[in-house]
Amino acid sequence: MSAPSDVKGRLPGSGRAVVAGAGVVGVCSALYLQREGWNVTLVDPDGPGEGCSFGNAGLLADTAVVPVATPDILASVPKMLLDPMAPLAIRWSYLPKLAPWLLRFLAASRPSRVEEISQALATICARVFEDFQPLIADAGAQDLVQRRGYLGAYRNPAKLAGMRWELALKRSRGMKAEELGPEELRQLEPALARDVVGGYFLPGCGHTVNPLALTQRFVAAFERLGGTVRRARVVDFTDFGEDGPRAVVTDGGQLLCDLVVIAAGAYSRTLAARLGADVPLDTERGYHTVIADPGIQLRLPLMCGDGSFGITPMATGLRLAGTVELGGTEAAPNHRRLEPMRAHAKALLPGLKVEGGTQWMGRRPSMPDSLPVIGRSPQHRNVLLAFGHGHLGLTLSAPTGRLIADLASERTPAIDVTPFRPERF
Ligand SMILES: Cc1cc2nc3c(=O)[nH]c(=O)nc-3n(C[C@H](O)[C@H](O)[C@H](O)COP(=O)(O)OP(=O)(O)OC[C@H]3O[C@@H](n4cnc5c(N)ncnc54)[C@H](O)[C@@H]3O)c2cc1C
Structure with a gap:
């Protein structure tokens, strides 16, 4: 394993990113990070798309x-x-x-909260097809x-x-x-x-006429473009530096990282808590x-x-x-x-x-407010969170991926991500 790239000052535009969880949200995040030049490893104990992303109703409900x-x-x-x-x-x-x-x-x-939540959902829903389009094209998944x-x-x-x-x-x-x-x-x-x-x-x-095949097609494109898929469970994080962990501990060994994305679906809470985000x-x-x-x-x-x-x-x-x-x-x-x-x-x-x-x-x-968590850990700059999409994980997967890439590159995100911040409760 070579040494992590420099993360002092600002996050690198390219470096090693580890995405924990290869559901449709983790996979879209990995694809968007890869498009920015990150060297991405997707880690999941199961096959990509075999969790909740396997069995949904397939709707892109914008x-x-x-x-x-x-x-x-x-x-x-x-x-x-x-x-x-x-x-x-x-x-x-x-x-x-x-x-x-x-x-x-x-x-x-x-009622007042429903109005705010609805507004936040509308801003992210507006991006659904625009953000899916390049991923579908790259994966040849139009069918x-x-x-x-x-x-x-x-x-x-x-x-x-x-x-x-x-x-x-x-x-x-x-x-x-x-x-x-x-x-x-x-x-x-x-x-x-x-x-x-x-x-x-x-x-x-x-x-989509086949949610599992869609995620698998995305993963095939990800691997074709140089991404790595590891069959392992993320169990911890280590070598904490100024920006956060420099290595991800899995049950199959350690992976050095400059950036960590937690996208482990319903199992994200413990991992996020370990990284300074206490989310309900x-x-x-x-x-x-x-x-x-x-x-x-x-x-x-x-x-x-x-x-x-x-x-x-x-x-x-x-x-x-x-x-x-x-x-x-x-x-x-x-x-x-x-x-x-x-x-x-x-x-x-x-x-x-x-x-x-x-x-x-x-x-x-x-999440109790029907809004996903898309944001940075309040404690660690090199930790991004992408989970909690409830009924809309397929629909919002591509917009989430794009926002994660924006945050990783420290760009102003395509939409206001304040309603999705992990520390909102
Ligand atoms: C019946 C039903 C119908 C639905 N219909 C729709 C719909 O029509 N449209 C829509 O947009 N959404 C729908 N959804 C919701 C959607 O399926 C989910 O929101 C979405 O699949 C969540 O994706 P995810 O990637 O966050 O989670 P998942 O797909 O569950 O992926 C999480 C991954 O993380 C992995 N993981 C867990 N722990 C670890 C660990 N420690 N280390 C590494 N990896 C780990 C798991 O193995 C899993 O592969 C529906 C859901 C259900 C149940």
């Missing part, structure tokens, strides 16, 4: 400006606690550990990404009525969000049931099933409004993905949570064959 904790959330808490099948459920056994996160989550649902819009459909009139303020919030941010009646919806998606009462169309949204990161567990032979072909990705999950046509089949279970990283999955999703999907799409799909549970890395 109109996602509504936080999870909305002003009406307090009224839902009893149901969250009593019904383990609810779209948003809490595991009793995890409640004592969750309590501080949950209080912050509820605090973030104040994996489509931009044809996103439909939402409801059979329950009360849920439809409850959704209208979300559309209004999107429009207030200058986004296109059209409310549609049942006939207009069925013209766009003929597979929808006759008893659909209404919904929406978000024409700007995109999706927890996890929102989500579920999916992929039905290889669904008996119908959807034209567009679809939000099942009644069950609050996505139904996305993917290369591997039709994927039903979503819902939230607050239960920590360690508890075993409760795949019975897929049953109400299958029932809702079948009612919305009567031709759908729901039997025989795969089952998966993933851990969204989630």
Whole structure:
């Protein structure tokens, strides 16, 4: 191992960067750092994109400006606690550990806070396609990404009525969000049931037909351009100098570094704490099933409004993905949570064959205010943090990568990153 390059005074424009975590966020950060001339090593005990990034609904939801904790959330808490099948459920056994996160989550649902969070999300969402474009081009991944819009459909009139303020919030941010009646919806998606009462169309949204393949394609480009992927777990940091650690300790040896990026998804909290950032990161567990032979072909990705999950046509089949279970990283999955999703999907799409799909549970890395952490460690100048993207990790991965590269080069970031700073709590 050669000596680290000089990090005194200012960070080098190029040097050795170690990115902990090869989910879609870590991979996009690695790609943007590489484009700036950094010599980047991605470290992950598992294959790239096999964590939470494996199983999402694939949406590039550039109109996602509504936080999870909305002003009406307090009224839902009893149901969250009593019904383990609810779209948003809490595991009793995890409640004592969750309590501080949950209080912050509820605090973030104040109307004034929702307005601020929504503004911050709008600024980063505005960059989604611009920042993905060069990465997709370099990786030759055009076949994996489509931009044809996103439909939402409801059979329950009360849920439809409850959704209208979300559309209004999107429009207030200058986004296109059209409310549609049942006939207009069925013209766009003929597979929808006759008893659909209404919904929406978000024409700007995109999706990937294979989230895992997209991350893998990005990693192949990263390696082609000289990047290194190491199968190892980051366990600590050492050789602290003026700017922070000069070496990353893994279970497979040490890596010298001039810059460290923590992008370990739901597992980032301990690593960040070791590097001077105490962040209230927890996890929102989500579920999916992929039905290889669904008996119908959807034209567009679809939000099942009644069950609050996505139904996305993917290369591997039709994927039903979503819902939230607050239960920590360690508890075993409760795949019975897929049953109400299958029932809702079948009612919305009567031709759908729901039997025989795969089952998966993933851990969204989630902050209580629905905003990611993108910023510098308050203690160490050569440590950058990129995690906590919750429901939007795929969508915001490329903009996050670009911002990480801006911060690494000590440039004024493309957008104001103050709302994402790690020390905001
Ligand atoms: C059901 C569901 C549906 C979703 N739908 C969407 C959607 O449609 N659109 C969207 O934008 N987002 C969606 N999301 C959210 C999105 O998938 C996540 O926000 C995103 O995958 C997070 O990416 P990440 O890179 O931060 O984390 P991950 O993909 O989890 O990657 C973190 C990586 O860090 C590694 N790691 C952990 N500990 C260490 C360590 N000590 N050292 C080194 N590496 C380590 C892990 O092995 C893992 O590979 C959905 C999530 C779920 C669960």
